[in-house]
Amino acid sequence: MTTDYLNQDWDAVIIGTGMGGGTIGRVLATGGWRVLFIEKGPSGHRSERQALHSHVFTPDARALRGFWPTPLRAKIDNRESEFFAPIGAGVGGSSAFYAATLERPERHDMDDHPHAEWPISFDTMQPWYDEAEKMFHVCGAPDPLSAEPMPELLPPPALDPSDDALMGEMRAIGLHPYRLHSAIRYVENCHDCLGSKCPKPCKMDGRSAGVEPALATGNAFVLDDAEVVDLKRDGRTITEITLCRSGVEYRLSPKRVILAGGALGSAHILLKSDIANSSGLVGRNLMFHLNEMFALWPKKKVLGDATSKAISLRDLYHQDATRFGTVQSMGIGAGYGEILHYLRLMLTRSALSRVPLIMDLARIPAAVAVKMLGSAKVLVGLLEDYGYPENRVIFDPARPEQLSIEYVLAPELKARRRAFRKAIRRAFRGHRKMFLSMQPELNFGHPCGTLRFGTEAETSVLDPNCKAHDHDNLWVVDSSFMPTSFGVNPSLTIAANAIRVGHHLLKEARS
Template sequence: MTTTGIWGPGTPPVVRRDDSHYDADVAVIGSGAGGATVAWALAATGARVLVVERGGFLPREAANWSPEAVFGDGRYRNAETWHTTAGTPFTPAAHYYVGGTTKVYGASLPRLRESDFEAAEHPDGTSPAWPFPYADLEPYYAEAERLYRVHGRAGQDPTEPARSGPHPHPPVAHAPRIAELAERLRAQGLHPHPLELGIDLREGGTCVRCGTCDGFPCRVGAKSDAETRALRPALRSPTVRLLTHTYVSRLRTGASGRTVTAVEAHRNGHPVTITAGTVVVSCGAVNSAALLLRSAGGAHPGGLGNGSGLVGRNLMLHHNSMLMAVDPRRDPAVFQKTLAVNDYYHAGPHTPRPLGNLQLMGKVHPAAMATAHPHVPRRLLGELADRSVDWWLISEDLPLPGNRVLLGPDGGITLHWRPVNARAHRRLVAAGARMMRRAGHPLVLTHRMGVEHTGHQCGTTVAGHDPARSVLDPYCRSHEVPNLFVVDGGFFPSSAAVNPTLTIVAQALRAARRAVLRDP
């Protein structure tokens, strides 16, 4: 069957035809931050862009804001089981929906620091330099902030990078308790600053500043996720189409191995072939690496574009901990996710070595706490949550070739991951606890996240100039397969210590404009 019908005038943006073959100019595999943004960047070019997503649309429903449904029942967890190399099964923090994992992320959208693009020494090793400086990405950061409606204010964070202009929207106002906390932190010589957030607080915007942000879908569409901010606008173009419920199993090349000639997939259980002049893989760092490994054969016996042997290697997940600081004398803040502290990010007066970032997270609920503390009575968890201020602590995970994505005997995903730079994270947790006790919170509880927390995955298809030491060039094009791009967190040479989403979006804009469109 042919596919002329999916591009005709008046045809629906979400493909309904069940064909065995689809053809496009650009096939984008994955609709998360990288893939949706590439589609948006290409929407006005006239190129026929087919976005391929293995899941469907996450429904807007009352359960979106139910802690019991989201955390207790795992209502929106739809990823397959992954395994560690020790054989331990786990459910990753991956979500297969239109918009990818951004459908449930916390909408924290900071830029990397300028120093993150340079080599840096850490307690347990060296963070490598990137193949381009921060200045090259800065214009795309600015565009990404406009596209994803980022709120923030420059001038208060001592580590903030240079900017070509202000944030497109003012910072989100602090609740009274958080404003008081900010003053107590300043009294310690720290520099708390507004957390950069992608939410719809424009005049007439839909955000209600509820207590369900991190880990929850947004029932009112106020979160700047990839579907809302990039893909839906792209689908208004007659040359962008979306194919849902389509799992891509393999990329096939011609005899020379220099060109992807077909994308093999299954849609609703039926085999499908997709052809395109350019193929953009944006499945997330783990799944993109797994797809390239599954595509081994002929000229690429170790995996597609894997002449360096680095596909799947150097997996980084960040060191992540949750810190609850409880003061029974103070009322809670419903929307507390408005503050961050970077005084421990670089070596300086507060730390001899870089430790990482502290940012307030969405309100912790007893149902979420119960997964980490299953033996604590739910009533007690509720009383703690009612009086807590909740932080998310991030330290840099360093690249290690042995930390990698592997394929199991059945083709499933296996991760070998040993956290690197753990000493820095332990010191960050201790510093955060000390900071909050000094701020008048006598009870501090912490919980360290493990391999199952894969929301910040990166490093598995590293970018660089030397094909022997990298998988992609600085614009995310495969060194070995010129019509193949991998645009997600996999290209990161280092993980830095802040949320990666805005950097993925900025690089997606850069890759689409410079490499796909050949813009200067």
Template sequence: MTTLKNPEPVDVVIVGAGAGGATAAKVLTEAGLRVVGLERGPWLKPEHASGDELKFLNRNFIWQDPKLKPRTYRQNDSEDAVITNFSATPQVVGGGTTHWGGMVPRMTVNDFRLRSLHGDVEGASLVDWPISYDDLEPYYTRVEWEFGTSGLGGANRWEGRRTRDYPTKPAPLSQIGRKFATAMDKMGHSTFPMPQGMVTEPYRGRKPFSENGFWQQYPDPGNGKSSTLISFIPDAINTGLYDLRSDCYVSEILVDKTGKATGVRYQDENGNEFVQNAKAVIVCGGGIETPRLLLMSKSALFPDGLGNGSGQVGKNATFHQYSFSVGLFDKELHDPLYGWSGHYMNLCSFDFYETDESRGHILGSLIFPSMLGHPVNWSFPGRPTWGQAAKDADRELFNYSMKIGILLHDLPVESNRVDLDPTVKDAWGLPVARITHTPHQNDFAQEKWQVKKNGEILEAAGASKIVPVNMERITGNTSHELGTARMGNDPANSVVDKWCRSHEVPNLYVFDASFFPTATGINPALTIMANAWRCADRIIAVDRHGWTD
């Protein structure tokens, strides 16, 4: 490792260039602030994308390498943690928005006030958010229009007020979408077009998304599928004030003797170490890597980790387990579903989202149908795995299968947490993140009920064979990491305030899903971006005037 001359100081250094980091970079640079972005992964351009399933799915090309960047997991404190690839979020410029399915529904009004609705839930650390739906609504709208989305305003009867429709119309229904809609209508339930991070019409120089089901877990070689890689990052770069450095690994947030953040220490891809000084630091590494970085940033002033006087950094972790029911349809009775044709999840329902305690649990989830994986690596109980029989199964069974999935709206539990593993190190010699997590009993009850209900929907759709896929534990299979730097008004039980600013370090911010006080039953990306925009506006209007060099 060689130490070279440090780069010039800037106004803000942002750790991470995903949903939160890229949004903040766009807003701050367009207001005239000089920003450096440090992303630990590579900068892949759309031309690096391809339809190579082996490369992207089986070899996990854009996902972190567990040999270089492992994590450890245990269910509770009495177990030994084992090395795992838990929640292997893509670490590339654009973050999770480079690979995602692009689901962008808004949180509901009630999502912000779960403590008021349900009171104390035994074993859980349920709280209200210090902000409301109305605080985020203008920013939801800005992101939907600036980022590029599709949907139908007013179609979701559970959604809060909206001031503007989506900029492009919903995607056409796929065969799977039609099958789902017919079954739901038969059962007396409602559906609506899935709000999606893509454009379905020419929009701001972008061509419509190529309506196929293969772009989950792939970068899009075009520009129809929205990501911060093709939207907010170019917007920030075009200001001339955003210096984005990829393959840079931040190991510490630095502070001065007064407790203010002064910048970060990082290594570039060649192992050269630098200090990037800045007037403010925004951390957007995700709900696992952000608390890890804060806990590694120890000093005489912060012996337990930066901004961790409350002891809450890393606690209250939730992970949105994905569970589903699988249906197989008799080809003699049904037309093929062709899951690869059309966007792979273009219809959904919120009918089971709000609490109905007659189900035996509180909370609920968005549900949506989709194809069963990809033809190269899909699975179904009893499917042959080799030779001509496997090829026949791929040809015959894949086109007659579908699943209905949920994103578990899991309860926060204080002891479910991310901390530093005391023995396991990564390739840089730094302690890795250790995840300790046991689902709350409400999580099991909610997941079991909804997966069974999804099976009933598949039965109504005409499936001849139905298989529920229930969880035994949280596996981190959604890459949604929430709650580990909780937002709140009380410094005693939260990490950041309602502007996502550290209670203890006045120029340190957290803009990824770590700030979520509670989870949701939907994908968090839209809310991450909307909140980052909201908090960046506050920095521009108020905070920056109090910063000193």
């Protein structure tokens, strides 16, 4: 069956089925192209409900659930550790587990950014953001602080009473909250699917909004459980993809290769294959967001859903020429299970991870925290990260299949973090609040920037249409292309860019 797929003449071979790969696959298949998706993980059962857990340790068990099977090896501020990052490996990729937050960046994020240049303008991206919001059925309300034309969003569901009360309190102290932009279609009898695979057609992600509509055209097919081992080139052309499936190696001669394995995975493949790296920038300029999680106690206790994810505000996004980011509902409650989960994640990434029985001992502070937090809402500030060449994906020949990174928290990032925490304290004056992390907490679900695009081959890996400068038949459409991380979730930008590049390819083929 595998050779049947590989012997066919595909217009495009897409490596990865997440937010970028699934989306561009839909665009191309709808445009009449024959598309082959290659996915590292399984297709999975459409009826399964599965959360992305870090406490499943066996590679086979993780792979079966659609999790990335091996731990991320990270050297952060010169301290080495290994942990399971929130990365998916199945149809839909990480987006199958995401919280479905699709927020637009702001004009100054692209047109006037002081730390990196975007080769396309905010106005160029606007229509593609519109298209992505329609494709992903984004609901919500406009940001009252935005000077841009209001996006045509679907109406959100009725607001939870506790969130309604909290938004009223925020407005009373001069803040400007709005309904979070979310890729959720609210269907009857649907339970919360944020952060989990959903068996119902509720959450729009790389699988439900991308791969499945692509397959429905009859022009696209998925080859799952297929690990890309190598890419080979002849001059400016990628001539061969080597992949491994069920222990057997296969080779495919592609017409076009579209890489969409995520900012870590795509850079890893190119480094391993020694492809597209004449600039020496493959894997470099790695960015995340810093999470500033905090508990906020409403002034008036109103019964409601503590795990709802409905509020966003940008009052602190760009304050006094300092770039911070959005503040959003976290979508988790302040219950024992959630606190224990995040406490264990923090311990896994700290020097305490080597202490015997530390994961069991975490139950004690978790229980204490539940008593302290009570009816608090958990919010998160997403602090923008900047790209630095020393922050990078690395390839270790001794561990060829393991994702590895090196990252140093820049002094300016630490200073902005301190200023962001002070700004949060000031913004929520009059409310009881408590930060839930003491050390900087990288958001490993938001990696980006490792194959940035630009106009010059010496300073970027991809051209403005996300084609590799070094090769004529290689494109990248995941978060790797981004020169800056913004202060919002990257998912909408990934999808919008994938639609843009897909339409460019269709137009190029017709000309």
